[in-house]
Amino acid sequence: MKKALRFVVILLLLVIGLGLAFVAYLEISGIPIYAVEKVNFPQVQITPERIARGEKIASVQCIVCHRGSDGKLSGRLLHEMPPNFGEIHSANITQSKEHGIGNWTDEQIAYLLRTGCKPDGQFLPVYMPKFAHLSDEDLKSVIAFLHSDRPCVQPSEIAKVTSKPSLLVKFLCHVAFKKIPYPTAAIAEPDTTNMVDYGRYLVNGRYDCYACHSRDFTKLDFVNPEKSFGYMSGGNTLITLEGKIRYSANITMCPKTGIGTWTEEDMGRALRDHKNKEGKPIREPMLPYNGLTDLEVKAIWKYIQTVPVIENKVDRKWDED
Template identity: 40%
Template sequence: MKKALKIAGIGFGILVLLLIATAAWIQFTPMPTYEVKPPTVQLPVDSASLAKGRKVVELACTHCHLGEDGKMSGRLFSQATDPFGEMWTANITQHPTKGIGRYTDGELAYLLRTGINRDGRVVGPMMCHPNMSDEDLASIIAYLRSDSGIMQPSEATHPAPAYLSSFMVKALIKFGVFKPLPYDGKPISAPPATDQIAYGRYLATEFYECYGCHSASFETNNPMEPEKSPGFFAGGNPVPDEEFNTCISRNITPSKEHGIGSWTEEQFLSAVKGGIRPDGSMLQHQMPRFAVLDDEEVRAIWAYLQTVPPSENNPLRVEAK
């Protein structure tokens, strides 16, 4: 009996030592870094490409990065009460040290593909576009380099994210739960606009990333395979505004009861471009007004959404709680 207790005690002691060693490794060793493999990027100079880049940046990026100075200097993104603590978005103006001015075009492309910054650290994947065409990604970078007022250098600096000192987040990063997205460097092309459903899918899942807000949660979205995101286009995601007021994203699957299955194409176009619901009421302000989208783009997104399996998820039930 004494021998058994002694063996058990030794085993328990070894286990405790292993746990202490693991905790020390998580807390005190440096964060992992990854090799940066910048692709060759040919930036477009034509006005149409710059307009395309501007469209994405102003519709998708300003919500998080537009600062109080009217430039893409970053802003408070989450409060101290958030599970990951206080976070500020990055200064992505052309400032040479405080913004992205020191990045090469290839380093920017690699960051936008993988979430790995020029120092080899993971900072994504919120802004990653792993499946965006090379041409469209280059258009975004061209706009970031342009003479647009919102991209001009800003001196703004922000505190390091609180999550960087979080034991839980350190553990998730070091055990590979939070990791960069894969990128093999192979060419990526967008489907032609003539293939309406494929083009609509590309716009809804990659170019404008509609699924990001309209699926169950930002935390569970799958940027590599958007269709595998829980609650794909079925809504239920709490979407905050600049004052941290939230609304619950809507179900935009073809469900007739809880989605947009009873809408017409023209009603969808009015909602997307003007923020007007079929009953004449206005969408909440967290939903951007995509007035700059071409009708062709909106109709392609509509055609694609008709192919998404209908979901009977009712986000309004969540909002009413």
């Protein structure tokens, strides 16, 4: 009996010891640094068309996280991040050479947006999204916007505050959220005459609807978005700017728990005017997509008709406000 007890105690100590060693390893090794490959990404030709397109994409994909106290993209504390992620600050991405990204080459910006790795190989965890599926033209447009004369990207001398990611984030960077491979071939513009293909691109590439609208951030498939767990069936936990929990909606065509009774017009109103079929406001963190063209709305709608229907009732917390 005594012998058995001693065995259990030794086993327990061993397990605790291994656990502590793992925690120490995570603390010391921190967030991984990857080798940076040389990629072929020539300097972007800046045209008014690209700036306008880039501004439209950035208005829903970058600005909300990067806009700081001076109204420029100077960075801020992201209180809408889950508290167990630590203290996360977005960066100054204005044209300031000292505090922003004024010294980065277009290749370095493209590499970061595609893979999540900075020029020194430092990986940015899940709180900075990766844009693996943006077409090359959309990516160039975002970069053209960052170099443009728009007021929000002019140099801001607000210094970047270093984030303090939690142990959980460090752990996730070792097991789940890793560097995304840089694409091996050019990513062509979607075929805008094929509504389903175009819609798939908008949902998984240009606007990343799937990331919020699938079931669980930790079970997203960044390489094959359609294989994400509970693809487009909602329930993902998001946090509003006031720190309240809000779950994303089921936007599969399920008549009971999704948008199966909606029409294309309802979708257009939801995206652009931020009202759902019943006239209720669609609340943050879903942003208004007021710049969407009719063709984009139609394509998103046509594509959603082809997405497998999943029954998943989401608690929308309508009584909260």
